[in-house]
Amino acid sequence: MIRYIRYTLLITLIGLAACQEVLEPKPVTLLVDELVLNEPNDVQPVRIGLYSAFRGMASPTIIAGDFTADYIQANGTFTDNIEFGTKRITATNGAVDALWANTYNTIYVANFILERLPTLTTVPEATRKQVMAEAKFLRGWANFIGAYTFGDIPKVTSTNQTANSTIARSAKADILASVLADYQAALADLPNVTSASTNASTNAAYINKVNCQAALARYYLYQKNWVQAESLATVVINSGVYVLQANYSDIVTKDFTNESILEVGYNLTDDPGTGSYSLNNLLVGRREVIPSNQLVSSLLSTEAGTRSATITFNAQQQRGNDNGWTVRKYGTASEDNNNIVLMRLAEMYLIRAEARAQQGKLTGTTGAIADLNVLRTRAKAPAITAGAQADVLLAVERERVYELAFEGHRWYDLVRTGRAQAVMSAFSPNWNSRYELWPIPQREIQQNTALQQNPGY
Numbered sequence: 001m002i003r004y005i006r007y008t009l010l011i012t013l014i015g016l017a018a019c020q021e022v023l024e025p026k027p028v029t030l031l032v033d034e035l036v037l038n039e040p041n042d043v044q045p046v047r048i049g050l051y052s053a054f055r056g057m058a059s060p061t062i063i064a065g066d067f068t069a070d071y072i073q074a075n076g077t078f079t080d081n082i083e084f085g086t087k088r089i090t091a092t093n094g095a096v097d098a099l100w101a102n103t104y105n106t107i108y109v110a111n112f113i114l115e116r117l118p119t120l121t122t123v124p125e126a127t128r129k130q131v132m133a134e135a136k137f138l139r140g141w142a143n144f145i146g147a148y149t150f151g152d153i154p155k156v157t158s159t160n161q162t163a164n165s166t167i168a169r170s171a172k173a174d175i176l177a178s179v180l181a182d183y184q185a186a187l188a189d190l191p192n193v194t195s196a197s198t199n200a201s202t203n204a205a206y207i208n209k210v211n212c213q214a215a216l217a218r219y220y221l222y223q224k225n226w227v228q229a230e231s232l233a234t235v236v237i238n239s240g241v242y243v244l245q246a247n248y249s250d251i252v253t254k255d256f257t258n259e260s261i262l263e264v265g266y267n268l269t270d271d272p273g274t275g276s277y278s279l280n281n282l283l284v285g286r287r288e289v290i291p292s293n294q295l296v297s298s299l300l301s302t303e304a305g306t307r308s309a310t311i312t313f314n315a316q317q318q319r320g321n322d323n324g325w326t327v328r329k330y331g332t333a334s335e336d337n338n339n340i341v342l343m344r345l346a347e348m349y350l351i352r353a354e355a356r357a358q359q360g361k362l363t364g365t366t367g368a369i370a371d372l373n374v375l376r377t378r379a380k381a382p383a384i385t386a387g388a389q390a391d392v393l394l395a396v397e398r399e400r401v402y403e404l405a406f407e408g409h410r411w412y413d414l415v416r417t418g419r420a421q422a423v424m425s426a427f428s429p430n431w432n433s434r435y436e437l438w439p440i441p442q443r444e445i446q447q448n449t450a451l452q453q454n455p456g457y
Contacts, residue, residue, distance in 0.1 A: 035109070054106045057099065061342070062406065065412050066408055069411040070423060072292055075287050081282065136182040140181075147175040176223070191209065197241055200260065211236075213235050214233075216228075221351045230351075233355065267333065279340065283327040310406060329406050349374055363386050
């Protein structure tokens with residue numbers, strides 16, 4: 001059922017941030033089915049292995065969030081990307097397979113830590129608590145992405161390969177309840193950070209109480225618990241640990257900005273380069289995928305302001321179906337913008353704005369419009385004026401496009417708000433409601449007869 005069970009997957013314990021000081025000890029290579037956690041010296045290598053497994057989810061998550069939606073058009077020859085561009089997604093799509101595999105790879109390593117670490121009595125209690133909290137958080141994160149991408153998924157809570165190889169799908173609600181339990185348990189033991197914590201790399205590369213609270217804010221937003229979403233987004237904003245960059249262009253051109261809440265990084269020795277799911281390769285190098293004309297129009301609008309920096313135009317590339325536009329957010333290993341940002345502070349303002357709007361809190365200093373205008377001001381765009389609740393909610397939707405384009409949110413946003421069918425059927429004649437979930441990878445269906453495919457695939 002889960003490929004890590006049937007095949008030995010190589011986890012390369014590589015740098016999390018183009019900053020070597022973030023990682024100790026130095027990178028090593030580890031086999032998933034040969035994980036060793038027998039003594040205190042084993043803790044850090046396995047911990048880094050957990051983060052490395054988590055990092056494998058990043059690119060496929062961006063692909064799910066933005067390639068499935070109305071942000072892109074195919075511009076190359078790779079079948080996977082043509083499927084996304086034409087909205088004819090299949091269960092054999094390689095990106096679908098990659099996200100599933102890396103999701104369960106992360107869950108497996110987290111489970112291994114949670115099973116083994118409590119038995120090591122010689123590990124300092126503070127270390128044990130922190131690493132187990134990180135494992136719970138990252139297992140929760142993986143299940144969150146899995147549930148909102150695939151729907152009902154297997155609930156894997158152990159490393160028992162025999163049991164896991166025939167495990168059936170659990171209800172999405174059950175998976176999400178486990179996500180909340182993992183996040184809340186992690187929050188109790190994660191290290192605290194304050195506004196005095198000025199190391200942007202550490203603050204974004206490793207899990208702490210504040211970025212756990214940010215993940216909880218997103219969780220409650222998706223659950224439509226507006227009060228909790230507003231409250232936790234406010235906690236993150238007011239913490240002072242993360243601050244908005246003065247210029248939006250820094251979000252596009254720099255890694256580990258002070259705004260980054262959770263980010264996975266690459267350096268010159270471990271950049272995925274020309275890999276099949278390298279975002280630089282897909283969006284910039286080969287330009288297998290380019291921004292859709294619709295998105296280009298949005299990002300060039302007056303409302304978007306300086307957020308047009310997300311894309312760039314080259315007239316020499318404009319021919320045939322190629323509109324000449326390219327995404328700028330993912331550079332090469334020698335540049336300072338090849339990391340993948342999974343959460344940043346602007347999202348917290350957008351979460352709070354949406355939660356407040358849903359509660360009818362529209363105007364004033366604690367209203368949704370004020371939060372949206374924080375981002376409009378940074379983007380040198382016109383301020384939003386008061387409107388009806390429905391108008392403000394549509395303004396939030398547009399702001400999420402301008403602010404978060406190619407950060408993996410769009411498809412998830414359209415599905416959770418019930419807007420997918422209206423928006424996507426207008427975008428593509430091939431859109432079908434079955435695409436509100438990704439298919440279970442065909443490989444997994446073939447390997448585990450207890451799994452059933454999502455409807456329509």
